[in-house]
Amino acid sequence: MAREFTPKVVTANALIEGDVVYLTADDSWTRRLSEAEIITEEDYAQLRLLQAEGQPELVVGAYLADVIAGENGPEPTHFREDFRRTGPSNYNHGKQAELADV
Amino acid sequence: MYNYNEFDTAFVAERNKQFRAQVERRIAGALTEDEFKPLRLMNGLYLQLHAYMLRVAIPYGTLDSAKMRKLADIADRWDKGYGHFTTRQNIQYNWPKLSDVPDMLDALAEVEMHAIQTSGNTIRNVTADHFAGAAADEIADPRPVAELIRQWSTDHPEFQFLPRKFKIAVTGSPNDRAVIKAHDIGIQIVEEAGEIGYRIIVGGGLGRTPMIGKVLRDFVSQEDLLPYLEATVSVWNLLGRRDNKYKARIKITVHEHGIDDIRARVEERFAVIRPSFGGVDLKLFAEIKEAFAAPEYREAPVAEYETAYKHDPIFRSWADTNLAEHRAPGYAIVQISLKAHGATPGDASSEQMRVMADLAEKYGHDQIRISHEQNVILPHVHKSDLPVIHAMLKKHGLATANIGLISDIIACPGMDYCALATARSIPIAQEIATRFDELKLEHEVGDLKIKISGCINACGHHHVGHIGILGLDRAGVENYQITLGGDATENARVGDRTGPGFSADDILPAIERIVYAYLDLRSDAEETFAQTYARVGLDPFKVALYEQDKAYAAE
Numbered sequence: 233m234a235r236e237f238t239p240k241v242v243t244a245n246a247l248i249e250g251d252v253v254y255l256t257a258d259d260s261w262t263r264r265l266s267e268a269e270i271i272t273e274e275d276y277a278q279l280r281l282l283q284a285e286g287q288p289e290l291v292v293g294a295y296l297a298d299v300i301a302g303e304n305g306p307e308p309t310h311f312r313e314d315f316r317r318t319g320p321s322n323y324n325h326g327k328q329a330e331l332a333d334v
Numbered sequence: 335m336y337n338y339n340e341f342d343t344a345f346v347a348e349r350n351k352q353f354r355a356q357v358e359r360r361i362a363g364a365l366t367e368d369e370f371k372p373l374r375l376m377n378g379l380y381l382q383l384h385a386y387m388l389r390v391a392i393p394y395g396t397l398d399s400a401k402m403r404k405l406a407d408i409a410d411r412w413d414k415g416y417g418h419f420t421t422r423q424n425i426q427y428n429w430p431k432l433s434d435v436p437d438m439l440d441a442l443a444e445v446e447m448h449a450i451q452t453s454g455n456t457i458r459n460v461t462a463d464h465f466a467g468a469a470a471d472e473i474a475d476p477r478p479v480a481e482l483i484r485q486w487s488t489d490h491p492e493f494q495f496l497p498r499k500f501k502i503a504v505t506g507s508p509n510d511r512a513v514i515k516a517h518d519i520g521i522q523i524v525e526e527a528g529e530i531g532y533r534i535i536v537g538g539g540l541g542r543t544p545m546i547g548k549v550l551r552d553f554v555s556q557e558d559l560l561p562y563l564e565a566t567v568s569v570w571n572l573l574g575r576r577d578n579k580y581k582a583r584i585k586i587t588v589h590e591h592g593i594d595d596i597r598a599r600v601e602e603r604f605a606v607i608r609p610s611f612g613g614v615d616l617k618l619f620a621e622i623k624e625a626f627a628a629p630e631y632r633e634a635p636v637a638e639y640e641t642a643y644k645h646d647p648i649f650r651s652w653a654d655t656n657l658a659e660h661r662a663p664g665y666a667i668v669q670i671s672l673k674a675h676g677a678t679p680g681d682a683s684s685e686q687m688r689v690m691a692d693l694a695e696k697y698g699h700d701q702i703r704i705s706h707e708q709n710v711i712l713p714h715v716h717k718s719d720l721p722v723i724h725a726m727l728k729k730h731g732l733a734t735a736n737i738g739l740i741s742d743i744i745a746c747p748g749m750d751y752c753a754l755a756t757a758r759s760i761p762i763a764q765e766i767a768t769r770f771d772e773l774k775l776e777h778e779v780g781d782l783k784i785k786i787s788g789c790i791n792a793c794g795h796h797h798v799g800h801i802g803i804l805g806l807d808r809a810g811v812e813n814y815q816i817t818l819g820g821d822a823t824e825n826a827r828v829g830d831r832t833g834p835g836f837s838a839d840d841i842l843p844a845i846e847r848i849v850y851a852y853l854d855l856r857s858d859a860e861e862t863f864a865q866t867y868a869r870v871g872l873d874p875f876k877v878a879l880y881e882q883d884k885a886y887a888a889e
Contacts, residue, residue: 248361248432250386289363292381310810312749315758316383320750322678322760325414325429326384 241268244291266305354436378449389452394462394480395423395704399691406687457487464705468713476506497574498582515547515826537588540792545585565604629699639717652735668712671734675771680708741767748788755788757805757812798822814841851878
């Protein structure tokens, strides 16, 4: 039996800055996981991933990451994705600093 | 210090020009990421979790004040004002933008530095004993031969597409501070009947299959060294497992074929290529050696040092812990700890880099070394200058007296930065250092090396730590495995796994139980952790780790 599809977002790193970005429903890239498009259907996920991979001038290394739908949009299910959306734990650098007062 | 000749300068400038054009073509869309990735890796540029990372080579860990200041300037201008010193004696910048990297490389070239062959399946930055040229126990300075190997291996046409990366380390002392037995090739300078030569060790390595290197040949003369190394790498280049990344390193080749078979193949290859080395390498070596001549030591009284040592307990503690024996009378080797309790192991701010550069220039014959243990060394300091150096270091958070102690932890960047990591390393190191500082126990515990890796690739050398910690992902949760009894010295040994791992919350108490068990088990205060472990073995530590835990849980 095929494994049940779990919700995903398309994520990648920005080409110039190298930081983490997520694909939104309106085909733009956001720095905030909460604004990412939650994908609940497998074929559509593959299509969205292909569309992301078709933008090498914007992003690098696109892949599908597991999420669950939370009150404020998608939430990571794995600690790696939690670090990616936050930044390192030893300094207030990365997303946690850059997005703090926006 | 070796200075670039015209060829070196032109070579680096040409490579930088090429890479600048490659970056431009990538940004313009003319190169895909698949095409660009091998090019950026050849120039030390990785893409990590939160950003790009630029790994800059510090050949055999040797810097002068101009180079250190430039590293500080680069950190300020294009990064976040700090750099991370690594177990390959390199420096990594964690936050560069792709479009800035060509400018960073040009800035490095201004002080004869680069990022070439800090990544990819090539011969990587050659490392050496960080006390090179200063150690009291040294037979010969390992840096000239490390530089010779660097020149031979850089852009070597036969070795640009090796089965896997290849790491070489050199020690000039019988007391190995360069972990040569955990390298693809380890070189030990030896002396036989008045002649300096090289013992060649092959097939060591850490990673998922840790191996201690084996002696390939006990004595290789100076004129045979490069052809012998070339024969060795050449044999592996043909024989190495390109079908399986995890079996591609030379340690597996040596393991699968046996050291005798490899030795026979190397000797055969050596006989073929030896005549093609016409002595140019010897001429070059003689020139390089001159560049590493010992500084002119001064003779001066050490009364100031003795007074400070007698009257200032903080200075005394630092001197007892952070100084090493120098070969010249009145001199000391200063080890500057980049392991302030609770700080990130190996990180230095641009301000700290400039302070260390100033001290080296003013008091240290303009010499600086980076150790594989992620600390900074001023190799030649007259003892009379130590009090003022200590005062300056203290002002800038650089006077932590913990070299070789439990808080002097090697930690890889782990999942805070690294795309390959399976768990974090840095916070574990921070917690352990902070805790043992609170307990005021680390001087009582004495020599104890903790090494932490955030994945099986073992950049944090956990296999050869007295206590090794390996961070893994167990069903979506960070989990830390412990090994005990590893040794990174000439008595190299891979540590023994204790059993099931611990969660991020439980790892600190687990380390505490090991340390308290050691304090109970040691025969007296002179017996080090490593000695106690060698005497009593794993079992009593296992009891302390797992059964005490159960006893507490039952209460």
